[in-house]
Amino acid sequence: MKSSNYFNWGKKFLLFAFAVLIIINFFKQISTSNKQHQLAFKYTDTSCWVGAGIYEIPDNIHGDSIRYGRDLIAHTAKYFGPKGSVKPITNGMNCQNCHLDAGTKPWGNNYGAVAANYPLFRDRSGSIESIEKRINDCLERSLNGSPIDEAGLEMKAMVAYIKWLGKDVPINTKPKGTGI
Ligand code: HEC
The missing domain is CATH 1.10.760.10 (Cytochrome c-like domain)
Structure with missing residues (x-):
């Protein structure tokens, strides 16, 4: 009885640990895809100043x-x-x-x-x-x-x-x- 109790707790703990890992990874993904989005936005933002190119020189x-x-x-x-x-x-x-x-x-x-x-x-x-x-x-x-x-x-x-x-x-x- 005692040993199967321990077994159950072990299983529960493992399940819990897995759940925590999955949740952490989920949030990590959200934050990195947000960052990538922000970076992409930063470099394609059309309100930024861009210098004229060589062919525009008079x-x-x-x-x-x-x-x-x-x-x-x-x-x-x-x-x-x-x-x-x-x-x-x-x-x-x-x-x-x-x-x-x-x-x-x-x-x-x-x-x-x-x-x-x-x-x-x-x-x-x-x-x-x-x-x-x-x-x-x-x-x-x-x-x-x-x-x-x-x-x-x-x-x-x-x-x-x-x-x-x-x-x-x-x-x-x-x-x-x-x-x-
Ligand atoms: C090793 C890197 C490096 C090199 C090479 C370099 N600079 Fe700079 N330059 C800088 C940094 C850093 C600043 C400061 C940027 C700031 O304070 O916003 C600066 C600032 C300037 C500024 C003022 C920009 C501003 O908005 O106030 C001018 C003008 C400038 N550099 C011209 C030149 C010229 C011309 C050359 C080549 C002869 C040159 N730089 C080479 C790093 C460099």
């Missing part, structure tokens, strides 16, 4: 500078890497390693809010920074390089590209999908 002299700026940002190593054609001053990274798709991708550390918010006060330097200063900051810190001439062709081109990308963003606003 076909004129100003456009040539913008195109050069885009290429400098996408293929920085070609110009500033250890064997760079302009000046070998960086570690060989490209700006778009961190600013995805040449700084056009939603939630990809893009340049959407730059034109609308610079010159900007930055705590780090305790001063107001221009786009040029911010680019040189990334050249020095992120690409382990040295700053370039703020009045040079390359700086002007990168600034032209970044300003062109953000030209439709109202001043002092940060559209959804910009920043990190």
Whole structure:
């Protein structure tokens, strides 16, 4: 009698443990599918800022500078890497390693809010920074390089590209999908 009682309790305990496992798994599934849904939503959300592509760059002299700026940002190593054609001053990274798709991708550390918010006060330097200063900051810190001439062709081109990308963003606003 006693032993069959124990047996029953053992069975009941096993059933109970199974039920708990099934319930836990059920909730886990709900929460991961929710997360996946949220992620998918985040990347397909049409209210996010998306930068214009290369084929939208105007076909004129100003456009040539913008195109050069885009290429400098996408293929920085070609110009500033250890064997760079302009000046070998960086570690060989490209700006778009961190600013995805040449700084056009939603939630990809893009340049959407730059034109609308610079010159900007930055705590780090305790001063107001221009786009040029911010680019040189990334050249020095992120690409382990040295700053370039703020009045040079390359700086002007990168600034032209970044300003062109953000030209439709109202001043002092940060559209959804910009920043990190
Ligand atoms: C190793 C990663 C990395 C690389 C490479 C890099 N950056 Fe950055 N950059 C960052 C980070 C991180 C920030 C800060 C983002 C923030 O605070 O929202 C930043 C910020 C910026 C900003 C200001 C953006 C804003 O919204 O305030 C500009 C402009 C910029 N980078 C330009 C460049 C350019 C041009 C290059 C290439 C010469 C470059 N970056 C390369 C990581 C990088």
